[in-house]
Amino acid sequence: MDFKQRALKSITRRKGKSLILFFVVFILGNVIAGAVAIQQSTVNVEKETKRSMGAVTSVQMDYEAYDKKMSNVSEEEMMNMAYPQPPKAKVYREIGDLSYVKRYDLFLTTGTGTVKLKSATDDNVGYGGTPYMFNIKGFNQKEFLDVTEGLVKITQGEGFTDNDIKNGTNAAIISLDVAEANSLSVGDSFVLDATNQVMDDSVEAQSSESGELPQPKTVSFDFPMKVSGIFTVVKKDPDAQQSQEQAAENQWRALEQLNTIYTTEGAARDLSKKLGEAYSSGTDAPLEDMEDNYQATYVLNSPDDIEAFREDANALLPEYYQVIASSDQYDQVAGGLNKLNTISKYVVIVAVIATLLILSLVVLLFMRDRKHELGIYLSFGESRGKVITQIVLELLMISSIALVLSLITGNFLGGAISQSLIQSDWISNSSQEGMVYYGNNLMQNNLSFMDIQQAYKVTFSIGYIVTYLLVGVGTVLLSAVLPLLYILRLNPKKIMM
Structure with missing residues (x-):
């Protein structure tokens, strides 16, 4: 058988x-x-x-690693240590040349308080006690990621032109809420009355001798701009299950987005320079290096490339800086x-x-x-x-x-x-x-x-x-x-x- x-x-x-x-x-x-x-x-x-969350990455300081390092350092050593410097624009460009990157935006960021130019809401407290606050983002290309990735939508005007980007004009794209609060339309000119409070070294020294609390001084200058576009924020469906902290944070981010002014890289550089001069007036502090104000957002070819991109990009970044991805939130929530x-x-x-x-x-x-x-x-x-x-x-x-x-x-x-x-x-x-x-x-x-x-x-x-x-x-x-x-x-x- x-x-x-x-x-x-x-x-x-x-x-x-x-x-x-x-x-x-x-x-x-x-x-x-x-x-x-x-x-x-x-x-x-x-x-x-993670695939539905997209393949968007950025660079952020690793505060946890820095705090851990500082906890093992004596006070004397800490006084002699320089604070970690953010990546320069050159580094961001090198990361953008990696093969995993589909496209990226390199932009200059700054912010200022205002007195006359109204923000989206009246209860928006600005810098140094000023009534209003605005975030400024300057781009070197007319189609920037906030628009192409659907964060905001330009509903009025054409936005930036090639000439605006090339010459760094003071063109501005503002939110509909800010436009209505200031009675602005596409083509109108307006003044960004940059107003902030700074400490004068001489006043601070006199106050320390007299025992009185030092009083900051208000510095202000006008920065003319022209409305080239008006945007609305693309709203996402609210999550009924989110906590009160998450709801509050989302509300704050929505307000921050409404009070963002998009402009050209050239205009943002001029504004940053003037802000640095204003902050440094009457003090011994050096002018702020505008290279430190650059940020970058990278859109990768695929979510599967995130870890490989993270490894290669982190090798180019200075100490205590790392790549974060939109999908990192999953690892925290899940x-x-x-x-x-x-x-x-x-x-x-x-x-x-x-x-x-x-x-x-x-x-x-x-x-x-x-x-x-x-x-x-x-x-x-x-x-x-x-x-x-x-x-x-x-x-x-x-x-x-x-x-x-x-x-x-x-x-x-x-x-x-x-x-x-x-x-x-x-x-x-x-x-x-x-x-x-x-x-x-x-x-x-x-x-x-x-x-x-x-x-x-x-x-x-x-x-x-x-x-x-x-x-x-x-x-x-x-x-x-x-x-x-x-x-x-x-x-x-x-x-x-």
Whole structure:
């Protein structure tokens, strides 16, 4: 009789032992399948969520690393240490030349308080106690990322022209709210009355001698500009599940966006220079290096390029500066889901080890009971290879049915357990710590743990099926190693005696 027929006959003839082997593989297979389903689902929701968050990156100081370094430094050493300097424009351009970058914006940023030019709301307190505050962003190209990436939309006017960018004119794109507050239209000229308060060294010295508190002096100058466009902020649907802190931060960012004036790089440089001169008047402080006011936002070719881009870009950045990405918020919000992913990996490892041990012992005990049967096969001239193949075939036939069934039941088991864990406090609460601050509105995502909970689903994905079957079949085959060694040591002469 052919060894394949013998394998089938052996399974049907030993129904009891075949059922025992089936249930052992089925039960352990459910544990492995459930853990694999959870692990694959957490990976899938991470990929899809990060992909929907986009591949926008920027550069930010690593305050945590700097504070950690300073905690180990004496006061004397700290006094002699210079504060970390931000990257220069040259470095930002070098990063922008990396192959992962689809496009980037290099812009000059500054800000000023005003008295006459009204901001979007009356309760917007400006710099140094001035009534209003504005952020200024100067670009060196007419199509800047805030527009192309859908953060704002120019609803009136054409925006910047090639001539504006080339000559650095004082063209300005303002929000509709600011335009209405100041009765401005496209083509109108207006004055940015930059007003700030600074400390005069001589006044400060006199105050220290008299014991009185020093009083700042107000410095102001007019910076003429012309409205070349009016924008509106593209509003996102509010998240009903967001916390009060998140809602307050989103409201503040929306107000900050409304009070942003977009202009050319040349105009921003002129304004920064005048602000530096105004701040330095009456003091010994040096003029601010405008190179320190540059920032950059990078849009990558794909979210999959973020980590490679981060590694190459960080190598170009000065100490204590690092690349942050829009998708980094996921790692902060989804801390509980990441914990669930880690647990599922450990469960898979433990379940595979347990399956190897238990299945090896069960099959070995069955082989000992079949010692005389195997001895007869060998004594009749059957090769050990065919005997081994018969045993492996029996094991695979029984295990395959158990693995396929546990593929289905384990998926439902993993879904039920993971949904229960996600809704528990020890998972959801862990996601509220260590939120990242993003200084760039373009990178801001209203992502909450509730969004991740809703996106999390355990399904019969191709990745789940392939991963489970590879792990399951591989474990079954490895568990056959010990019994096969037993067969190789069989001596048919001694058995038949």
